[in-house]
Amino acid sequence: MTIQPRPSPDPKTVARKVRRDLAVRRTGRFGMWLSPFVVYLFLWVPIIVLVVFSFNDGNSVSVWRGFTTRWYENIFHGTISAGTEAARFQTELLLKALRNSLLVATVATLISSALGTMLSLALARGRFWGRKTLDTLFYLPVVIPDITQGIALAVFFNIVFETVQRLFGVRLVSGFGTIVIAHVAFNVSYVAIVVRARLAGMDPRLEEAGRDLGANHWQTFWRITFPNLLPGVMAGALLAFTLSLDDFVITFFNSGVGTTTLPLFVYGMLKQRVPPEINAISTLMILASIILVGGSLLLQQRGNRDKG
């Protein structure tokens, strides 16, 4: 086989190709520069409008009628929607929902952090039968839609409550307990995943060194493993706390009658009569999440700096 020399290209075609390629490059550059504007506008304009109109002196969410802080004052003075008796009731419901949310999130976070950390340690360090299956099982709550988890748990609690009533004559109802159980069930996985990532980056020689120097398991864990793991545990706990505060769907199906959390309260407002204070309430919630996430990021950064 002989190799044919390539016919030297016609300079005109070359020039055309170069011009076309440069046009392609310019278009690509332009598209790449355009994308942040489009996406950031899309992500941020609704939130900024919401915050701005929380200071709007008027009920409209689209026509500006001057600056006011009265919606915030209404919230803090307990007089949502113009100081009637119903307003006081609404404010009380809001505060109660906030208290419930914080309480549920705190208890669920404590339980799921402890269980999730133990689980990830067992999965990372232990060798035992069924470890692989467990590994798959604990990823499931992350992928399965919350609506499915929510209704499955509701069906389950229903059956358990009926059985308990038939056998013992005790009538159980959904409420605080069922919400916490449900939240722990989805939070454990998230905590385990975050802690595991931290464990993977940890030098196993540290623990070996501890043991070589005569520390027993208990001492090795509390003096070496746990302090090194702590940033991961804190990050996992904060994630669990945020997810718990944010959850609507699973709580919705397992809350029963008496217990309202903040997302359930907001949903109720959106579904029934939207009070003018809703923008102010939403703004406060956005502010709270920024503080929470900012705190968690700072914590993680400090953890990384400690690591090296």
Place this chain on the structure above:
Amino acid sequence: MTRGKVRGDRARAVGMALPATFWLVVFFLLPLVFVAFSSFMSRGPGGQPVSPATLAQYERTFTVFGPVLWRSVGVALFATFISLVLGYPLAFFISRRRSPATRMFLLFLVMLPFWTNFLVRTYALITIMQRDGLLNGLFKSLGVISAPLQMLFTPAAVMVGLVYGYLPFMILPIYASVEALDRRYVEAANDLGANDWTAFWRIIFPLTLPGVIAGSILVFIPAIGAYVTPDLMGGTRGLMIGNLIQGQFGGRGNVPLGSAISMVLLAMVFISVLVYTRWGQREE
């Protein structure tokens, strides 16, 4: 290591795994098993599952609710596609910034809206899109429309809501895979005469495909199981699978039918997970 020590280690590991495993099995797996069983039962007078066993619920799911089912798949797929079209260039843009601080800040700007309560974000979008909202006002003052557009309570509104809700899930994995891309491949392609278009489709896109697939699955799964977005933005024309399931629980419901629809939803999610584990992970 002595045999006794190994056994001790194993016992300790099992003991540590036990509480979480118990919780997951009892409050997660068992309820799902109940739903699976209930989906093969008949409807009792109060909507509860009773014997005899039947496949009727699945039949109803695909016949009566078939249109909603396929529309949900369509809406979720389209939302995923739009997220990809919006997210890929942005992920690329962010990864091309020189200073790590700028990259962190740009990623932070993507994440921050994502960390605010989902209901609050959906409400924010609703206020923009409603009849007397900002968008209609803008269009009117620009002279694009004469009468306000009805944007809410349509399948398109649900799609916008889903993209708004899950876009960061698309951006982050794509960012990770573009970041890991070896630029020398692109340079080599350019040297060999490929223009940017060819280099992108023949080199960059195939190499970042795992990120694209991961992002797409991460958007598609919550989108197909969405409940809040279609409930608040969809009206009756924008209902999705999640709303069908919810409708079968509570008063005048049909628990076995709701269970069957849930199982179909689960099947769709598992298919997506299979796609992810097959093609969405970088080969080590």
